[in-house]
Amino acid sequence: MKHILLEIKGAVGTLTIDRQDALNALNFEVLKELSETLDSLDFNRVNCLIIRGAGTRAFVSGADIAEMKNFSVEEGHNFSVLGNNVFTKLDSLPIPTIAAVCGYALGGGCELSMACDIRLASESAVFSQPEMGLGIIPGFGGTQRLAVLVGVGRAKELLYTGRRISASEALNIGLVNAVYPTEIIFEEAEKMAQRIAKNSPTAMRAVKKAVNKTYFSDLHTNVEANLFASCFETEEQRAAMEAFIERTIAKKEKEKK
Numbered sequence: 001m002k003h004i005l006l007e008i009k010g011a012v013g014t015l016t017i018d019r020q021d022a023l024n025a026l027n028f029e030v031l032k033e034l035s036e037t038l039d040s041l042d043f044n045r046v047n048c049l050i051i052r053g054a055g056t057r058a059f060v061s062g063a064d065i066a067e068m069k070n071f072s073v074e075e076g077h078n079f080s081v082l083g084n085n086v087f088t089k090l091d092s093l094p095i096p097t098i099a100a101v102c103g104y105a106l107g108g109g110c111e112l113s114m115a116c117d118i119r120l121a122s123e124s125a126v127f128s129q130p131e132m133g134l135g136i137i138p139g140f141g142g143t144q145r146l147a148v149l150v151g152v153g154r155a156k157e158l159l160y161t162g163r164r165i166s167a168s169e170a171l172n173i174g175l176v177n178a179v180y181p182t183e184i185i186f187e188e189a190e191k192m193a194q195r196i197a198k199n200s201p202t203a204m205r206a207v208k209k210a211v212n213k214t215y216f217s218d219l220h221t222n223v224e225a226n227l228f229a230s231c232f233e234t235e236e237q238r239a240a241m242e243a244f245i246e247r248t249i250a251k252k253e254k255e256k257k
């Protein structure tokens with residue numbers, strides 16, 4: 001694997017997304033590796049899974065804008081279907097999952113955290129669904145899971161405005177379960193995971209199934225994938241994504257001088 005690292009300590013697995021030069025952004029390759037890693041988990045051995053990003057700047061900065069920039073409608077659809085399938089796979093694992101969010105969790109990053117059972121955040125964590133500013137919509141389940149977690153009214157406000165929220169606001173609205181100083185976020189996630197992993201695998205599988213059946217089994221991810229795709233090849237999408245790329249190129253040029 002180029003971008004995914006899986007470490008196992010006792011009965012706890014830690015899956016790290018490592019693509020730090022793009023703040024761990026999700027492209028086709030990362031999503032495929034994530035999918036394969038989830039398929040490879042041995043549930044006789046792993047009883048709780050932590051998901052984190054490499055480094056402390058970002059959990060995941062979202063779907064890869066450079067890759068999406070020139071997508072056709074069909075490519076947009078395929079990307080959303082892939083992302084939604086991987087996140088549904090994560091959501092449906094028979095073990096508890098904890099997102100340890102340090103730094104940016106934007107777009108697909110926020111969606112990845114929401115596909116986990118529990119979200120722990122560092123004080124530096126920043127959450128947002130900024131897709132509106134890119135002329136698209138969330139494509140990895142964000143239009144569905146955000147509303148389940150924070151309520152429809154709040155979800156719509158966050159989706160329409162794309163505004164960034166701090167860890168403490170995320171805690172207030174129920175998007176995250178707890179906030180820790182940045183220096184101890186991964187330690188705290190490990191502690192919680194080790195505690196949870198001691199439980200009966202059968203009982204945990206059962207409680208997760210019971211909760212998910214009620215709240216997460218009827219997600220309309222196919223509807224989202226079609227609507228996500230419909231935003232591509234539009235003037236707004238092309239211009240907004242081009243502007244992001246140009247901004248980062250300009251920033252680099254300035255830093256060189």
Ligand code: CAA
Pocket residue numbers: 021022023025061062063064065066083104106107108109111130131134137138139140142248249251252
């Ligand atoms: N896709 C591709 N590259 C990204 C990226 C992304 N989502 N986020 C950051 N990067 C890259 C930057 O292009 C830059 O690369 P270079 O060094 O090669 O120029 C590098 O990561 C560092 O980023 P910045 O220089 O921008 O760092 P910063 O500290 O100034 O800003 C940031 C950090 C606020 C996260 C900013 O990078 C940003 O706004 N990123 C985009 C966030 C975003 O819009 N995410 C949503 C994507 S859409 C989506 O996810 C849809 C979906 O549901 C499927």
